[in-house]
Amino acid sequence: MKNNMVKKVVIAGGGTAGWVAAAALSKQLGKLIEVVLVESEQIGTVGVGEATIPPMRVFHSLLGIDEQEFMRATKAVFKLGISFKNWGQIGDEYIHPFGTTGQGSFLADFQHFWLHGKSKGINAEFGEYSFEIQAAKANKFATSKKSSINFAYHLDATRYAQFLRKFSExxxxxRIEGKIQQVQQHPDGDIKALVLESGEVVDGDLFIDCTGFVGLLIDKTLKTPYEDWSHWLPCNSAVPVQTESVEPAKPYVTCTAHHAGWQWHIPLQHRVGNGNVFCSDFMTDDQAIQHLLNNVQGKVLTEPRVIKYTTGRRKLFWNRNCVALGLSGGFVEPLESTSIYMFMNGIVRLMKMFPFSGVTQSLADEYNRQSIAELENIRDFIILHYHATSREDSEFWRYCKNMSVPDSLTHRMELFRETGLAFQGERELFRLESWTHVMLGQGIMPKHYHSVFKTMSDEEMVGHLTNTRNTIKNAVDKLPNHQDFVNQYCKAP
Ligand code: FAD
Known part of the structure; x- marks a missing residue:
């Protein structure tokens, strides 16, 4: 007999998504529901996903996680942004930072002020008004209760799942170890139980699919369709490799574009995570591995292993009594490190809408509506990096430059190009500063800007811009070196 009340949640899969879900549910709702997680050591996890964004800190505070303990356990370092090399043009470089940039007014954001200064001959770069960019460039970092620096982390994905496992248990x-062999359904189609290779049957009321790209519940069982975004985000393969560190850890990720995709460099305390993201139409697996190995520093510690994926999303993240979190729900791109954020937000959203008295269509609809809106904004932001380029040196870049993009993105780019206006929409992760840094970095320069700053005297304007830059410079000068700060704050034994 089917019981509609949700008292037992079964999480299928113990990668980062599975353990993030288990940790949040046990901490926040553990007194009300039973939490069970099934994972298979034999199958293992995807083993990547090491760059994060600042909302992770909010998630950790919700769980009461101690930052130093977490950083020691995951051999993490700090992240202030992402450096993009060769994206707008070969030889270009810009940093997309966390935090605010400059100070605008009630009527107009800082980029208008900066553009006005530029028209008057003040040629300081936009990034000179960002504390996080200047600290990143100087390899400096410190955090304290009084500090306003905005940051995230680079972490070891395997250690993070282990850390959260201990926390959740x-x-x-x-936790149940075992390979799921079959998924049983009720006569109405809802999921009833997971049957393991050992014969054990794990029944539940609500199931969270964290089985990664395989999507054992949401896809293989419930046949939830997938919306393919390959025509906008054509990279469909990645090959990661870990290397020994050869220099102090930088507090930012580096993403270097190449003729058929891009390469990441994520320094940790004990090693560096590297990877080549590419489109298989323009680069073979062997070429990708060779390209990666030719462009890493330090001794290679792991065997390169190509991961295949299709960018896009499940049409429904919540279908029947199953919610897909992590790669089972879709994948936009590793660029901009949004995947871990999406499932942290997904589990918080689910807890806010938790179906204690039973799954209803209206709950699932609302959850899907919010999740889709958020992901589509992220998708547009990622496409921007590929599309707003002057590169024409390879077939891949010519395709990206000339492809048609979602109307929502065309609108943003046009608006910025014509007027200098950028905005953060409803349910949008990326702030207007993020849009502004990336649009400028990719070479979109506004033709006009808001006139409000023209009412300032030149002296006042120069004074304000110079003061902002000096304040940042003085603050950065006082910061310790990033690696030294990590060594005294959270160095793993
Ligand atoms: P997985 O790690 O694949 O875990 C799946 C789990 O399901 C495993 O425990 C597995 O054992 C279990 N499982 C599967 N089938 C069965 C079965 N039959 N029986 C029992 N258990 C089963 N995200 C970021 O935020 N930042 C990044 O920098 C970033 N970089 C990325 C780079 C690449 C190349 C890729 C592909 C992804 C990246 N991501 C990144 C995404 C991030 O890696 C994932 O979102 C994150 O690791 C979560 O994965 P997961 O838990 O959904 O899946």
């Missing part, structure tokens, strides 16, 4: 989550 201490709070009562139950």
């Amino acid at each position: 201490n709070l009562g989550a139950k």
Whole structure:
């Protein structure tokens, strides 16, 4: 007999998504529901996903996670942004930072002020008004309760899942080791139980699919369709490799574009994560591995292994009594590190809408509506990096430059190009500063800007811009070196 009340949640899969879900549910709802997670060591995890964004800190504070303990356990360092090399043109470089940039007015954001200064001959770059960019460039960092620096982390993905496993099990989550062989359904189609290779049957009321790209529940069982975004985001393969560190860890990720995709460099305390993201129409797996190995520093520690994926999303993240979190729900791109954020937000959203008295269509609809709106804004932001380029040196870049993009993105680019206006929409992760840094970095220069700053005297304007830059410079000068700060704050034994 089917019981509609949700008292037992079964999480299928123990990668980062599975353990993030288990940790949040056991901490916040553990007194009300039973949390069970099934994972298979034999299958393992995707083993990547090491760059994060600042909302992770909010998630950790919700769970009461101690930052130093977490950083020691995951051999993490700090991240202030992402450096993009060769994206707008070969030889270009800009940093997309966290935090605010400059100070605008009630009527117009800082980029208008900066553009006005530029028209008057003040040629300081936009990034000179960002504390995080200047600290990143100087390899400096410190955090304290009084500090306003905005940051995230680079972490070891395997260690992070282990850290969250311990955290969740201490709070009562139950882990079952075993390979799921079959998914049983009720006569109405809802999921009833997971049957393991050992014969054990794990039943539940609500199932969270964290089985990664395989999507064992959401796809293989419930056949939830997938919306393919390859025509906008054509990279469909990645090959990661870990290397020994050869220099102190930088507090930012580097993404270097090449003729058929791009390469990441993510420094941690004990090693560096590297990877080549590419489109298989323009680069073979062997070429991708060779390209990567030719462009890493330090001794290679792992065997290169190509991961294949299709960019896009599930048409429904919540279908029947199953919610897909992590790669089972879709994948936009590693660029801009949004995947971990999406499932952290997804589990918080689910807890806010938790179906204690039973799954209803209206709950699932609302959850899907919010998740889709958020992901589509992220998608547009990622496409911007590929599309707003002057590169024409390879077939891949010519395709990206000339492809048609979502109307929502065309509108943003046109608006910025014509007027200098950028905005953060409803349910949008990326702030207007993020849009502004990336649009400028990719070479979109506004033709006009808001006139409000023209009412300032030149002296006042120069004074304000110079003061802002000097304040940042003085603050950065006082910061310790990033690696030294990590060594005294959270160095793993
Ligand atoms: P997985 O890690 O694949 O875990 C799946 C789990 O399901 C495993 O425990 C597996 O054992 C289990 N499982 C599967 N089938 C069965 C079965 N039959 N029985 C039992 N258990 C089963 N995100 C970021 O935020 N930042 C980044 O920098 C970033 N970089 C990325 C780079 C690449 C190349 C890729 C592909 C992804 C990247 N991501 C990044 C995304 C990030 O890696 C994932 O979102 C994150 O690791 C979560 O993965 P997951 O838990 O959904 O899947």
